[in-house]
Amino acid sequence: VSCAIALDALLRAGVETVVALPDSKLSPLCAHLMQSDQVTYIQATHEATAVGIAAGLTLCGVKSLVVMENSGLRTACETLARFNLSHGLYCCFLISHRGAFGERNWWGFGHHETMFPILRMLRIRWSHVRSLAELPSRIGDAYEMLAAGQCSVALIAESSLIEDLRR
Amino acid sequence: VTTEEFFDILGRTVPTDTTFVCSLGRTSEEAFARFRGRTLFLDSMGDVMPLACGVALGVSESHPVVALDTDGGQLMGLAALPTVAQMVDRLSNLLVVVFDNGIYESAGGLPSRSCTLDWTRLGEAFGLSVCVVDLPDDCAVALASAFHKFAILVVSTRNGPGVVKTNKTQDGIESRYVFVRHLERLLGKTILRPATKS
Numbered sequence: 001v002s003c004a005i006a007l008d009a010l011l012r013a014g015v016e017t018v019v020a021l022p023d024s025k026l027s028p029l030c031a032h033l034m035q036s037d038q039v040t041y042i043q044a045t046h047e048a049t050a051v052g053i054a055a056g057l058t059l060c061g062v063k064s065l066v067v068m069e070n071s072g073l074r075t076a077c078e079t080l081a082r083f084n085l086s087h088g089l090y091c092c093f094l095i096s097h098r099g100a101f102g103e104r105n106w107w108g109f110g111h112h113e114t115m116f117p118i119l120r121m122l123r124i125r126w127s128h129v130r131s132l133a134e135l136p137s138r139i140g141d142a143y144e145m146l147a148a149g150q151c152s153v154a155l156i157a158e159s160s161l162i163e164d165l166r167r
Numbered sequence: 168v169t170t171e172e173f174f175d176i177l178g179r180t181v182p183t184d185t186t187f188v189c190s191l192g193r194t195s196e197e198a199f200a201r202f203r204g205r206t207l208f209l210d211s212m213g214d215v216m217p218l219a220c221g222v223a224l225g226v227s228e229s230h231p232v233v234a235l236d237t238d239g240g241q242l243m244g245l246a247a248l249p250t251v252a253q254m255v256d257r258l259s260n261l262l263v264v265v266f267d268n269g270i271y272e273s274a275g276g277l278p279s280r281s282c283t284l285d286w287t288r289l290g291e292a293f294g295l296s297v298c299v300v301d302l303p304d305d306c307a308v309a310l311a312s313a314f315h316k317f318a319i320l321v322v323s324t325r326n327g328p329g330v331v332k333t334n335k336t337q338d339g340i341e342s343r344y345v346f347v348r349h350l351e352r353l354l355g356k357t358i359l360r361p362a363t364k365s
Contacts, residue, residue, distance in 0.1 A: 017224070040224075042254065046246035049217045053250070056188075056221020059207070059343070060350055061358035064221070082211035087339035089218075149361045 002132055002167045003032035009136040011038055013143050014063045018042070019050040023069035025096035025162045030067060047072035048079040054091035055083055063143060066093045070115040070156075077118060084122045084152055092146050093124075093154040100159055119154060126154040132164035168303050170197055170266055170324050176303060177264075178202075180310040182231055184353060188219035189235040192273035192331060194266055198235055199335040205353075207346040210339055212237075213244030216263055220251055222350075223261035230353060231260050231314045238267040238321075239279045245289075251317075252293040258317040262310075265321045267299075272331065286321045297321060 006029055010018070017040040022030040034041045044050040050066045057064040073080070073095070083089035099112025119126050125145060129138045135155075142153045157165075174197040187206040189198040198206050207222070209215055219234035226232065251258070267286070270276045290297030296316075300306050301323035309320050337345065344359075351358050 042250065044247075044250045046250075048214065048244070049247040049250045052214045052217025052247070053221040053224070056218040056223075057225045058221075059347055059358070060222060060225025060354070061356060062225045079211060079214050082209075082214065082339075086210060088343045089339075147360065149359055 002165050003029050005132055006135055006165060007032060007036055007039065009139050010065065012136060013139040015065050015139075015143075016040060016062050017054075017057055017064040018067055019044055019053045019064060020067035021045070021047050021050055021069075021072060022067070023071075023096055023098070025069065025098065026067055026094070026157060026165075029165050033067075047076035051076050051079050051083065051091060055089040058091050058146070059089070064091060066091055067095075068093065069096050069098050069111065071098065071111045073118045073122075074114055077122075080122050080124075080152070084124065088149070090146060090149065090152040092142050093152065094157055095126075095154050096157045096162065097128075097159065102159060115156075122152070124152045124154050126156055128156045128158050130158045130160045132161060135161070168301060168306055168322060168324060169326050170194065170268075171326075172303055173264075173266070173306055173322050173324065174198070174201055176306050176310060177233070180307065181233060181313070185231045185233055186222060186226060186349065186353065187233050187235055188215055188222055190215045190237045190240045192237065193326065194235050194237055196331055196333065196335055199337070203337070204345060205349040206342070208335065208337060208339070208342040212240040213247075215240055216244060216251060217247045219261060219263065220247075220254065220258060223258050224254075226260070226350065226354060228257070228260045231262070233313075234261065234263040236263060236265050238265060238269065239271055241265050242279060248289075248293045248295065252295050255295070255317040260314055261317055262313040263317075263319045265319065266324050267321050268324045268326060272326075286319075290319055295319060299323065 019042045020030045054064040054066045099108040146153045215236040223232040297319045299321045
């Protein structure tokens with residue numbers, strides 16, 4: 001039910017295509033989107049590929065969303081740097097916050113440490129989303145900001161939103 | 168075939184409203200001389216094919232799109248192949264051209280690889296059809312059948328010695344604006360509206 005609410009929020013914002021590399025936190029949402037016939041779901045094997053496809057769609061005026069873990073910022077860093085800083089090619093992200101306060105897995109800590117510096121360096125504006133109730137307005141704001149054509153935009157999915165999506 | 172010869176054939180073959188996403192170096196200079204008003208010039212190796220896929224999906228299948236990539240660019244972005252392979256049914260309007268000169272020409276001409284590379288078998292590993300051509304007549308034949316289904320065309324190019332002249336006058340930002348205005352004309356809609364109040 002909660003993933004259906006999230007999908008409804010995406011559809012209300014006009015999102016037509018989701019390009020994802022699922023992680024353990026957002027995989028329930030990805031699984032739901034994959035099975036939906038209301039949104040086009042493309043699963044990538046590398047975050048840079050997802051960014052490329054989404055940026056191409058954005059150029060055409062098609063609203064797309066890249067869904068990935070925050071470690072994907074590092075994987076796609078070169079592509080994002082070229083696109084954001086040299087070309088003005090932008091897209092919108094939903095990024096799970098691995099390594100947030102309360103993280104129990106040793107390998108997740110570095111994901112948090114690097115996330116915000118990379119977002120700042122790549123001039124990606126972001127907002128935290130802490131609940132399913134917040135999601136519709138945040139998504140709306142994200143695409144309004146993206147439409148200004150000045151930067152990429154990221155929604156950081158916090159643990160409380162992830163818990164909501166699992167209900 | 169030389170890059171210039173291939174571009175001459177390409178210009179004669181593809182529809183006049185074809186949209187291009189182009190890599191850097193000699194390839195971009197040739198594209199700028201011919202297709203500058205409808206080309207996104209992407210100074211980002213490994214990203215040409217994914218971005219062209221997004222454009223091809225975004226303009227719909229009635230509008231042809233050509234990705235103009237290099238061997239170095241393709242080799243840097245091999246991780247895109249499985250993603251592209253799952254979408255081929257929706258990418259019949261996309262032709263990916265890979266100029267394979269076997270060297271990093273812009274970086275001084277050192278080899279792009281020192282191993283053998285079978286492009287056809289590389290594509291087959293992902294269920295993708297890859298056609299390798301090295302003669303002008305074969306290029307013309309391959310291009311004549313483009314845009315009926317997704318295709319990757321590897322063009323073995325030999326351009327001889329000499330430095331590529333830099334005549335391109337657009338940077339990445341200007342290229343984006345020019346490209347989006349082309350897409351707006353092509354699609355008959357406004358895409359960029361950077362403010363909503365005067």
